[in-house]
Amino acid sequence: MAAKCAVVGLGYHLPEKILSHGDVAKITGNWSEAELNVGGIEKRCFAADGLGASDLGFEAARVALQDAGLSPGEVEFIIFATMSPDFVFPGGGCLLQEKLGCRTIGALDVRAQCTGFLQGLLIAEQFLRTAAYRNVLVVGSEVLSSYLEPGRSPLEVAGCFGDGAGAVVLAAAEANRRVPLTVVTHTDASRLEEFWCEFPASRNFPQRVTPEHLRAGLHLPRVNRKGVLEMARRRLPEAIEEVLAQAGARPRDVAKLFVQVLDASQAEAIGVTSGFAAKQVVPVGEKTGTVGAAALPVALGLQVAGGGVARGDLVCLASLGAGINWGAALFEL
């Protein structure tokens, strides 16, 4: 099958400061080291104070552009996905445009929480397939440690949230690849309160956030772990099966399946349900914690760096998170 669009560059960035559960327990104060061990996570990285999502995204984007052999001036479109933006507005896309020194190209800020990166890939694919652009830089970046508050962080936030960024360059591919980039995404918000953060809430009359909301902790993320994992066990195999079918691929054609879910220790079972062997499954977040829209490209970058996957390999990425949004992508490295 002729390729329509392909990943031609990949980069990731993790902050230098690495924390164990013990380190985080000292910061948060309200959970013990043992209690924080809830998400199948070994360690996390926290960005230095003052750095926002666009700063981490910039580092990842630089590496991805270098990998693709593109200069910032050649980038035709930016898609930036985050749930922890530098500012309420404007979005990180235009901040990245400035930091990279791109021309005054379009910079789309997309918000789909943990599936933001997959959604970004799908959007990029449409722009490339319609020849609107010849290349698109897709960045997922998070500083989720900014949600932590000493003494009061909810367990999932304290035990899982971390910082990082990943980026890919997509291009209309002329060379034949076995499988073109294929992406599926879905949303079912009927149970959105199972993973959400309510305040600031523009719907709240007369002021969207007050000191009282903060004192009540309504500005902190809330997670119903059981409910989210239940949905993941059902929805992720569906999405993985769907993306394989669309691309005409089988699990055995795929080198690695990356599964991003609230609890990394659940990834393997989800992969096995989807017809993969346990050794094909990469649990996303073990070494980085939950990094939202950055999780999949970071996990992929780590695998490439560690030799777990190589150019030419088929990889499948799957994610479920707040929204509730879920999806999967399949492409050749």
Next chain:
Amino acid sequence: MSEVQCNSRIAGVGHEVPPRVVTNDELAKIMDTSDEWIQQRTGVRQRHFISGDTAASELGAVAAKRALAMAEVEACEIDLVIFCTLSVDVDFPGSASLLSRNLGLRGVPAFDVRNQCSGFLYGLAVADKFIKSGRCRRVLLVGGEIHSTGLDQTTRGRAVSVIFGDGAAAVLLVPEEDRNRGILSTHLHSEGKYAEKLWVEAPTSRCRPRLTEEMIVGEEGRIFPKMEGRYVFKHALRRFPEAIDEALRANALSVQEVDLFILHQANLRISEAVAMQMGVAPDRVFNNIDRYGNTTAASIPLALSEAVEKGRVKPGDLVCLAAFGSGFTWASALLRW
């Protein structure tokens, strides 16, 4: 190599605003300003504010139902939902999720576009590509904002607060086989150098934690919008004409061939100056900022919806949409109705 076989076309449009009207005189009671000052500088006479808990996604759902009715499309036929906003219903997930639930959708992809004043045109560009590529056939694109709960409605915040209003508007996009009809082009731009000329800082991922009581109640008012108006005005007068020219050149059309211009309703004085600079008579520019204020991502579809209602847009008309605002971002779209 492109696989494009069709255009996308706006088959339905609708809008909804909260019932409460707030006049300039009412604002003058709570901050040091006047009807004369506001009208002279912005052209705003009144705006709509919510009067109890109301979400942009609720207004958006009403607007969406109107757009669906006009297009004669059922909600269950929608295959993509895009919500453009800078004033989200809740911190996360994005408002597209809440809108989807309001419309009873389950499984249909939904995401937010967060591109401020240019948000609707960014969303339109994305929606257009999903249809052109053949991926989708019924895309719901909504712009919605509840600004009133985020404004500093005191004398300190008056320069920004008098401009903005609440509202939502929706369009339903479908494939159009005639390549001379529907969305003819979209162009998107950004320049982050000026991000802090029109912005809301907090909550901010640059701080640990991202939101504190001090950010809410402190003298800096870090949760409230800030604008350097002269800067925005100056850049708007450069970028609006540039974006419009780019659209016209891409289609080998001239300014004189455009039947109606709908510019982001940022400030009536900007729209007037842009029209004058481009030699466009006022009767070819549709404005409604006098009654709604600046509704950011909702302003272009809200104006389009009213223009259609009033018979200002007829089949075959060439309509030019353009936006400029926070980011800075700017964009244009040309469409044959």
